[in-house]
Amino acid sequence: MHERTLAIIKPDAVSSRHSGEILRRIEESELRLIAVKMITLSGDDAGGFYAVHKERPFFRELVNFMSSGPIVVCVLEGENSILRWRGLMGPTNSEDAPKGTIRGDLGIDIERNAVHGSDAPGTAKLEIDYFFNATEICAPVEALP
Numbered sequence: 668m669h670e671r672t673l674a675i676i677k678p679d680a681v682s683s684r685h686s687g688e689i690l691r692r693i694e695e696s697e698l699r700l701i702a703v704k705m706i707t708l709s710g711d712d713a714g715g716f717y718a719v720h721k722e723r724p725f726f727r728e729l730v731n732f733m734s735s736g737p738i739v740v741c742v743l744e745g746e747n748s749i750l751r752w753r754g755l756m757g758p759t760n761s762e763d764a765p766k767g768t769i770r771g772d773l774g775i776d777i778e779r780n781a782v783h784g785s786d787a788p789g790t791a792k793l794e795i796d797y798f799f800n801a802t803e804i805c806a807p808v809e810a811l812p
């Protein structure tokens with residue numbers, strides 16, 4: 668399915684200067700980058716974004732982490748972009764994620780795991796709308812001949 672997904676380069680990866688490496692992996696994949704910006708979330712912004720996790724024991728820590736420094740939010744488009752991006756990311760816990768995945772190569776632990784990706788079409792739409800308005804999302808740019 669041709670679809671969009673939200674990707675976030677989290678504060679750990681931005682502060683370790685891995686943003687460029689992560690964007691490079693996106694651009695070398697089949698995914699097309701159609702929106703990107705660097706922002707810093709307030710605690711309320713981060714809490715709103717992760718509202719589905721508000722009953723989880725790690726919610727407060729997660730909100731503190733996600734509002735601890737700048738993040739890079741991106742919209743990716745392509746065939747099966749949701750699963751494709753989650754494949755490039757690797758599993759949640761960076762300590763178990765295989766080498767070759769972003770979380771395995773660049774993340775630190777179960778919380779500081781370098782990147783976020785939407786998990787389904789419904790959440791992808793909600794998450795993209797949380798950060799971007801329509802004028803900030805571009806048509807895919809084709810490679811020059």
Ligand code: GDP
Binds near residue numbers: 725729758759778782
């Ligand atoms: P994801 O879809 O792979 O990002 O995983 P989840 O939706 O389950 O969790 C959302 C985010 O919460 C993860 O990416 C981690 O940053 C963080 N997280 C997940 N599990 C834990 C945990 O047990 N402890 C802490 N501190 N953070 C966690």
